Amino acid sequence: MGLVSARLLVLCYLILLVGGLTRSQNSSVAPLRQSVVNVGALLAFDSTIGRVAKLAIELAVEDVNKNPSILSGTRLNVIMQDTNCSGFIGTIEALQLMMNDVVAIIGPQSSGIARVVSHVANKLHLPLLSFGATDPTLSSMEYPYFVRTTQNDLFQMNAVADVIKYNGWREIIAIFVDDDYGRGGVEALGNAVESYRSKISKAAFPPYANRRRIKSLLSEINLMESRVYVVHVNPDSGLIIFSIAKELGMMASGYVWIATDWLTTVLDSSKATDLDIIKGVVTLRQHIPDSDIKTSFMSRWDNIIQKENTSFGLNTYGMYAYDSVWLVAHAIDQFLRERQTISFSSDSGLPRANASVLNLGALKSFVEGANLLQKVLLADFTGLTGRVQFSSDRNSILPEYDILNIVGSGPHRIGFWSNYSGLSVVAPEKLYGKPKNTSFTSQQLLRVTWPGETKVRPRGWVFPNNRKPLRIGVPYRSSYKDFVTKDSDSGGVKGYCIDVFEAAVDLLPYPVPHMFIPFGDGVKNPNYSDLVQKVADNYFDAAVGDITIVTPRTRIVDFTQPFMESSLTVVAWAKETKSSPWTFLKPFTLQMWCVTGAFFVIIGAAVWILEHRLNTEFRGSPREQLVTIFWTEN
Secondary structure (H helix, E strand, O other): OHHHHHHHHHHHHHHHHHHHHHHHHHOOOOOOOOOEEEEEEEEOOOOHHHHHHHHHHHHHHHHHHHOOOOOOOOEEEEEEEEOOOOHHHHHHHHHHHHOOOOOOEEOOOOHHHHHHHHHHHHHHOOOEEEOOOOOOOOOOOOOOOEEEOOOOHHHHHHHHHHHHHHHOOOEEEEEEEOOHHHHHHHHHHHHHHHOOOOEEEEEEEOOOOOHHHHHHHHHHHHOOOEOEEEEEOOOOOOHHHHHHHHHOOOOOOOOEEEEOOHHHHHHHHEOOOOHHHHOOOEEEEEOOOOOHHHHHHHHHHHHHHHHHOOOEOOOHHHHHHHHHHHHHHHHHHHHHHOOOOOOEEEOOOOOOHHHOOOOHHHOEEEOOHHHHHHHHHOOOEEEOOEEEOEOOOOOEOOOEEEEEEEEOOEEEEEEEEEOOOEEEOOOHHHOOOOOOOOOHHHOOOOOOOEOOOEOOOOOOEOOOOOOOOEEEEEEOOOOOOOOOEEOOOOOOEEOHHHHHHHHHHHOOOOOOOEEEEEEOOOOOOOOHHHHHHHHHOOOOOEEOOOOOOOHHHHOOOOOOOOOOOOOOOOOOOOOOOOOOOOHHHOOOOHHHHHHHHHHHHHHHHHHHHHHHHHHHHOOOOHHHHHHHHHHHHO
8 A cells, every 4th residue: 555655756756747837838937047148359459459458358257247237147259360460360259259159249349350340240140349440431331240330430420520621731641551441441531631621642562571571662752742641541551651750850840740640559559669769740549538437547557557557548349348348248138138039040051060170060059130230339338438329320329529739749639530520629518408519610729849840831832843834724715815715826825814913923932833824825815614624633833814703603713802703793683473563652752752852843833933033024925934034034
């Protein structure tokens, strides 16, 4: 009896166990929260940006895992890979990183690697949060899983163009490294300055070019007319350009050097930079508003640097790398709060291990990647760099830059730039409450100390050493030859306009070699709009003549002040859609009508008196009466 009772008890227990399992499968119990979530990071550990970003990411992971209000019960694990500043190695490292079931990647740091890796990220549904890839041509339309957590160079180049316009320079030379980062930035700069009718010449050198190659390039540039240079290169090799420029005497008075934010990245990262070779340079830095979070983190950074006895400081890219970790942490937290599960699936489109040495079959697609990407794009929080939020085109909603001038004591801030207010001496965050104003008259910067330690704004150009004369087009017309016409005796040109131009040139403190080129055949009048277009197309450097200043022409070229009048007046018929019986009153004011009325009253009274006298003193016809009056008076 005891054995049977025991068997019945075990059977009942199994029945209850199976029923419990069945109920648990049919119930809506939430899945267990992930204990660890893997996130990748692609950096160049030995680079100026990578050294700072690596430490910033480590500090951010530490802060996230210590914060109980985010990812509660889940630990964020960041797996870092070193790209070694190589596009090839960086791509291989990225593929290996994606085999670790990561849900997102912080990076890549390089624009070139980001372009390649983005194709893989699209395939595997893996968000890329890049704090260093600033190339404007990295479009979210082409790479939907690419998210730029730093500023887009499109805005930086707009800021550079505004500085150029503010100073009135018309020709610039862009010196850049010939890679995705350099080409994309200079293309954006070209579009920006051309909208201001300025011209840009491009001078590129290959990545990792030696001093001899760079010196040869700068020597060629120095023979050109423009003295306004914009330098857009990598932080690790950029100072070589200024070192060689100083050797060539190109850091003297009359030269203008504008560097993008790579220079401030170097200055912020290394306190031992030789400032003597970059005195007078104007540069930019991504604007980070002052806050308690920023002050506390910078103090913490300094303490860590002193303990570890390292020499690199905190730059803006390190701050954006720190916020990138928090961005992905907030997105994962929202993802898990919605009871989403993290799962991966094999992609049948990738080669299997036996067909690929790289074992691409180990790469798995992140099933919920699109959902996590949306959480990233909808982020809205205040981080180390300020407000973290994206616009509809996936750029930062607040593109802002500091404008700095390098003087003997270091960088000196001369103003700010934002796409809300343009150039200003007031911090952008203080202007957002006011109406948007980017008009040219509202632009402001403090005074600059230019190369050669001069406060006088450089003209920005000189005549090139090859003494190539200016090509000046003049209309060769059949009428009004006193203004300008071809001189048959000397073979040149003559006329009033030519005399005014020569007199103006003689007032300049430097020679201006030039040559006049007739435009037209002298038989019929040439089309003056075509002549103006020739100037806009750089066929002529300028035009001199009786050229009327009209609106369409002012949109493509600049005119001097008029020095003669045509004495022509245009009378146009004014027709109103609605008329009134009292329209005849409009030509005169009330006072004028009162004076006119008084005049007619006096005339009427005089006529009445004269008629009354005629009727009482004389008889006969009016003709006889008038004859009698005049006869009597004579």
